[in-house]
Amino acid sequence: MLKRIFLFLFLCIALSYADAQTLTIPPRIDQAYTKGTRSLSGKPGKKYWENHARYNISMTITPPNRIINGVEQITYFNNSPDVLDSLNMKLIENVHLAHGRRGGLADTAAGIIVDDIKINGAKAGWDNKTAVTTNQMVALASPLMPHDSVKLNISWHYQLSTREGREGVINPTTFYLAYFYPRVSVYDDYKGWDTQPHTGGLEFYNDFSDYTLHVTVPKNYLVWSTGTLQNPNQVLQPQFAKKLQESMTSDSTVHIATPQDLANKNITAQNEFNTWVWTANNITDVTFAVSDNYDWDAASVLVDDKTHRRTNVQAAFADSAQDFHHYVQFARNALNWFSHNLPGVPYPFPKTTSVQGYADMEYPMMVNDSHETDLGFAQLVQDHEIAHTYFPFYMGTNESYYAFMDEGWATTFEILIGTAEKGKKVADDFYKRFRVNRWTHGPHEKEMPIITPSPETTFNAGDNFYGKPSLSYLALKDMLGDALFKKALQTYMSNWNGKHPIPWDYFYSMEAGSGKKLDWFFYNWFYTSYYIDLSLDKVEKASDGYNLSITNIGGFAVPFDAVLTYADGTTDTIHQTPIVWEKDQKNISVNIKTTKEVKSITLDGGIFVDADMKNNTWTAN
Structure with missing residues (x-):
């Protein structure tokens, strides 16, 4: 209810400034600018801070067994000026305990069970019967002072979901694990603890942290993860470790593991279990996939011309998925284009991996994409998910509160x-x-x-x-x-x-x-409830051409083309940028200079599709 009151007041304030068109800021957020953590220059303020953590996580997975076991040590650094007497823990897996995404039924076996939790070496209070939501506040025996840190040791387990979604079972021996570990929520300068419940629809808000991830799986299982693999020579047979290394500098796709290799069961070290180790620093999350039946392709692409840095590009997929056989080259194209065009920022991470799953969902250095029969659409989806590298993983936006920012x-x-x-x-x-x-x-x-x-x-x-x-x-x-x-x-x-x-x-x-x-x-x-709808109300002959009277019924400041058809059958297109609406966003007059006789004029917005095209055309009598 408080949120709804806040929204109502915020919208009232915003609308009261409609004439002045000022970018009003909700009071609690405005305090961040007043306190100097943010700046009207657009830069972080001189007093900006954000908290940070180091995660050392060890996971054990033994497919087809869906029970996932984890142990982690978290070192959490309080860089804020505030004294923290508790920590808010995020337990995203608990989303399965309620009516989940797309109205799915509850899965009462899928929530996280904490087996043990210690804070600075002392056992902490935790009740799994009450820790059933995606937020759980944990009291600290001693307050966490500014610029100090606290250590948490947590062991937990849960049952992997069989629903088709962002994480879970893809096939009996192929799993995608995301949001699999208890993590400390964001504590920021404008809201404090992020306690926004995760219900399966909106996405996430995470701090930038450092990760070491150990994944222990039986032999013949491959692992793909966020981060850089630290021990390829220990978990892979020499010829496959060599292929992986070759892919780091290859423009062409290297088939690291083929269906025949998988059938031969000679890809990994033949220990009973292998532990794959990954590291990633200053990143917002980690995810990983395991399989004993997925192909493994890889190559690389130059993303930074100044430093000559290349990024490794990988794909893991069922051999029957024809679109995924193209995914390495699709991803190479995307990383090259984004790095050199828009945003024109070199892809910031050492790797990206596309895994065939069900989610069409982005994660740091990872994509979980569904199989598509249309190659054009498959590339579109992958382009979109890889684009998320910049928003929200390079820019740590709050997806759960301002989804439009990513x-x-x-x-x-x-x-x-x-x-x-x-x-x-x-x-x-x-x-x-x-x-x-x-x-x-x-x-x-x-x-x-x-x-x-x-x-x-x-x-x-x-x-x-x-x-x-x-x-x-x-x-x-x-x-x-x-x-x-x-x-x-x-x-x-x-x-x-x-x-x-x-x-x-x-x-x-x-x-x-x-x-x-x-x-x-x-x-x-x-700030407005506008949409797109222009009306060409009147066209008058002028000494240098024609004057167009246009009403912006919908209200949005959109670009448009005036498409002229002349009496001699030829056409011309005159483009207008949104600047035409700067002074008056409801009614404007546009002068079209031409010496030719005009038969008809149509306003065409292109991708700025007009809600009602019936009033967009004028025809001479």
């Missing part, structure tokens, strides 16, 4: 790379079909501003997370031009990589990076 960007990069891969028409058609059409042609009476916190977005939530913010980013790109937009975006990313940006950090960074006053634009797109 999904909107991944959707934007999806169409931009799709245009390079398949051409503008195909990419635009994909984008309109999957991201725009349903929303723009649907009802808009209950439209909610994009800035609405994600848990409170009750109408067209997916559109507020994906399509609408993506359109705003693309509209801004159209208005600023490619070069200035890239400069502004890279300013934002430079300011906040490895940190926790919120929407206002984006707004201020883009203004600083572009050198433009953009409050009016951000207010238009993020």
